[in-house]
Amino acid sequence: MNEQAKRFLLELLATPSPSGQEWHIQRKWIEYIKPFAHEIRTDMAGNAIGIVNPEAPFKVLLAGHCDEIGLIVSRIDDKGFIYVDALGGISQKLAVGMKVDILGYGGCLTGVIGANAQHHGGLKENFEFADICIDCGAKSKEEVAGIVQVGDLAVYKREPELLLNGRLSGRGLDNRTGAFIVAETLRRVSERGTKVGLYAASTVNEETNMGGAYFASAGSSPNMAIAIDVTFATDYPGSSSNHAVIELDGGPVLAKGAPINRKINRLLEQSAERQSIPLQYELTPRKTGTDADMIRTTGRGVPIALVSLPLRYMHAPVETASLNDIEQEIELLADMIVRMTGNENLNPLDDEL
Numbered sequence: 481m482n483e484q485a486k487r488f489l490l491e492l493l494a495t496p497s498p499s500g501q502e503w504h505i506q507r508k509w510i511e512y513i514k515p516f517a518h519e520i521r522t523d524m525a526g527n528a529i530g531i532v533n534p535e536a537p538f539k540v541l542l543a544g545h546c547d548e549i550g551l552i553v554s555r556i557d558d559k560g561f562i563y564v565d566a567l568g569g570i571s572q573k574l575a576v577g578m579k580v581d582i583l584g585y586g587g588c589l590t591g592v593i594g595a596n597a598q599h600h601g602g603l604k605e606n607f608e609f610a611d612i613c614i615d616c617g618a619k620s621k622e623e624v625a626g627i628v629q630v631g632d633l634a635v636y637k638r639e640p641e642l643l644l645n646g647r648l649s650g651r652g653l654d655n656r657t658g659a660f661i662v663a664e665t666l667r668r669v670s671e672r673g674t675k676v677g678l679y680a681a682s683t684v685n686e687e688t689n690m691g692g693a694y695f696a697s698a699g700s701s702p703n704m705a706i707a708i709d710v711t712f713a714t715d716y717p718g719s720s721s722n723h724a725v726i727e728l729d730g731g732p733v734l735a736k737g738a739p740i741n742r743k744i745n746r747l748l749e750q751s752a753e754r755q756s757i758p759l760q761y762e763l764t765p766r767k768t769g770t771d772a773d774m775i776r777t778t779g780r781g782v783p784i785a786l787v788s789l790p791l792r793y794m795h796a797p798v799e800t801a802s803l804n805d806i807e808q809e810i811e812l813l814a815d816m817i818v819r820m821t822g823n824e825n826l827n828p829l830d831d832e833l
Contacts, residue, residue: 676817686771690773705782707771740785747820
């Protein structure tokens with residue numbers, strides 16, 4: 481990964497993109513891909529799609545969602561304290577003690593989520609978001625009302641950081657790393673050339689309703705698609721799995737299960753063999769829980785696969801991944817797409833590719 485790409489990744493991770501308010505990050509994503517995309521499209525959902533070979537009859541869709549979990553303002557009390565509900569799968573247990581940026585209709589407002597001192601009883605054992613609030617320093621509801629209103633969104637005030645051994649930590653690696661991987665794959669495929677049409681989509685709303693994936697797939701009618709997301713690493717203290725351990729620096733993770741087209745997986749495995757990229761596997765017997773589920777059922781049906789980045793501490797403000805895994809995933813995807821002919825047969829009842 482070159483330094484320009486690494487700076488772009490860190491910029492994406494520093495840009496608030498709560499589900500339903502992704503336009504700031506999408507503008508940055510579009511600006512990055514302009515030099516190498518043959519065509520750029522947007523849609524009414526807010527997706528951004530960069531295309532290489534838009535005239536090619538065989539179309540491959542890569543979808544990495546750019547939205548992150550967050551908070552949504554539910555009410556403001558008379559003293560100016562701001563109450564919130566969850567936006568996506570965010571945990572109230574991790575909220576206490578965090579700084580927050582509220583993306584208000586009148587501007588950004590910073591606050592803190594405090595807690596009753598332990599000396600005075602602390603938080604009750606089974607507290608909910610309704611039991612905590614954001615303190616912006618306001619003295620009245622009127623003071624806040626000029627900046628924030630009910631329905632505004634918020635994210636933790638947390639900058640991305642590089643740790644030892646090429647590890648990356650921050651808020652919302654799920655799944656702005658996926659949007660980055662899609663953009664970088666587009667760049668490398670554009671530079672190397674391909675016979676297929678590549679539709680690289682930074683999708684919206686995955687953390688809340690997956691509607692962005694539907695718009696992206698229905699609008700492009702791909703012959704096949706790969707969702708790019710994250711999955712649970714199980715290589716740290718306190719984690720557990722009934723299946724094989726998934727490790728940081730262990731390579732990209734391919735899904736196996738009923739929704740997954742085995743021939744797309746085989747194309748990915750062949751690419752991994754050529755590039756000496758290690759692969760890991762996870763099981764998705766019924767659904768994947770990602771954009772892949774929505775994409776699969778658009779149009780006449782789309783053969784799909786899921787490639788995931790191992791991620792520690794999912795949906796915490798300190799999600800942690802490996803830059804090496806990110807680089808290997810980009811190369812895996814780019815190599816596969818560059819070598820495709822456009823004549824691939826993805827019907828699982830036919831023996832040949």
